[in-house]
Amino acid sequence: MVGGGIAGVACARRLHDAGVRVRIYERGRRIGGRMAVKTEYLGPVSSLSVGHAVDIGAPYFTVREALFAHVVGVWQRSGLAQPWTDRFSILDEQGLRRGEPGPQRYSTVPGAGGLRGLVENLAQGLRIETAHLVESVTVEHGQTLVDGEPVAAVVLAMPDTQAARLLPAGTADALAVAGSVQLPVLTLWAAWPSRWWPEFDGVFVNSSDVLTWISDSGRSHADGVPLLVTHSTGDLARPRLKDPTSGIEPMLAELGRLLGAEPTPRADWARVHRWSFAAPARTHPEPFGLLENGLIGVCGDAWGPRSRVEQAWMSGNGLAETLLKQLP
Numbered sequence: 001m002v003g004g005g006i007a008g009v010a011c012a013r014r015l016h017d018a019g020v021r022v023r024i025y026e027r028g029r030r031i032g033g034r035m036a037v038k039t040e041y042l043g044p045v046s047s048l049s050v051g052h053a054v055d056i057g058a059p060y061f062t063v064r065e066a067l068f069a070h071v072v073g074v075w076q077r078s079g080l081a082q083p084w085t086d087r088f089s090i091l092d093e094q095g096l097r098r099g100e101p102g103p104q105r106y107s108t109v110p111g112a113g114g115l116r117g118l119v120e121n122l123a124q125g126l127r128i129e130t131a132h133l134v135e136s137v138t139v140e141h142g143q144t145l146v147d148g149e150p151v152a153a154v155v156l157a158m159p160d161t162q163a164a165r166l167l168p169a170g171t172a173d174a175l176a177v178a179g180s181v182q183l184p185v186l187t188l189w190a191a192w193p194s195r196w197w198p199e200f201d202g203v204f205v206n207s208s209d210v211l212t213w214i215s216d217s218g219r220s221h222a223d224g225v226p227l228l229v230t231h232s233t234g235d236l237a238r239p240r241l242k243d244p245t246s247g248i249e250p251m252l253a254e255l256g257r258l259l260g261a262e263p264t265p266r267a268d269w270a271r272v273h274r275w276s277f278a279a280p281a282r283t284h285p286e287p288f289g290l291l292e293n294g295l296i297g298v299c300g301d302a303w304g305p306r307s308r309v310e311q312a313w314m315s316g317n318g319l320a321e322t323l324l325k326q327l328p
């Protein structure tokens, strides 16, 4: 398995539970992929040990499919995940207002380690090598090789753009991952001494060239910390991918403008993360890709109607079910 995001972990979990020997190679120091977390220590020195998990990738997830609902039920019963809200706000030309009720959104409880903690929970007992960048996946004389090492099958559980880089051009074409485009995002998170913004859980921003989303991290994790997380538009991120810190100032300024406090009250600190491959520009109608001759599979949130956490899990789990029928 190449990639320790939720798709790769879901796929490996299903294979492992069916008795298949699986190894996950993850280039990052932690698994989780775009369900990423930074732990911030806020407040007086006496409470420094209590970290606040800031979800800097996906801020929440939704549940529609029964199979995924089962996994979420386990996370809930384990005291990790919790329903957050079914109602986000909307910010457009008419201003900020509460939106209509929508699907239930889930986040994590304090101490669960944010959304990444859910992936780590799912990965318990799996063999994982972090800080391991895979550079090539090839097939020679009918044998699949990962960086030259023979394997019975390999799954690339990552954005198409990253998968295409590992594969020979013909294989990337056959798996329909060549030439794909990923949309970039900058995530900014910042803390203030106290809340200066109106009450909301999360806001879909429809009227800004700079921001698309704002959430109150203290409300999503129910610990009250005065910390906002916001996502940029692709247009703001694209020219700043080499220097993401150049996005801090315009994003902070836009936060104040949109939330009715100009100039923006001075933050204690602000940080930014670059997502070069935040979301696929288009998705595949199929639930995963598989070249049956060499047993090379691809899965992730690009496979299915709408890229999101649930789809990534469904894609990985579905690919595992098919592989189980084909592996020797």
Ligand SMILES: Cc1cc2nc3c(=O)[nH]c(=O)nc-3n(C[C@H](O)[C@H](O)[C@H](O)COP(=O)(O)OP(=O)(O)OC[C@H]3O[C@@H](n4cnc5c(N)ncnc54)[C@H](O)[C@@H]3O)c2cc1C
Binding pocket: 002, 003, 004, 005, 006, 007, 008, 025, 026, 027, 028, 031, 032, 033, 034, 035, 056, 057, 058, 059, 060, 061, 062, 132, 133, 134, 135, 157, 158, 159, 162, 166, 185, 187, 231, 275, 277, 278, 279, 299, 300, 301, 302, 307, 308, 309, 310, 312
């Ligand atoms: C800013 C942002 C906001 C989002 N908002 C939401 C939301 O509100 N709700 C929702 O449901 N979803 C949201 N998402 C999407 C959600 O995070 C993804 O759909 C999901 O996490 C994708 O999981 P994945 O396993 O397919 O891919 P990833 O999480 O990207 O995992 C791929 C993994 O592969 C690893 N990898 C790549 N190349 C290699 C290599 N060569 N060798 C080894 N490892 C490699 C990467 O390091 C990564 O860990 C958001 C994402 C972002 C970035």
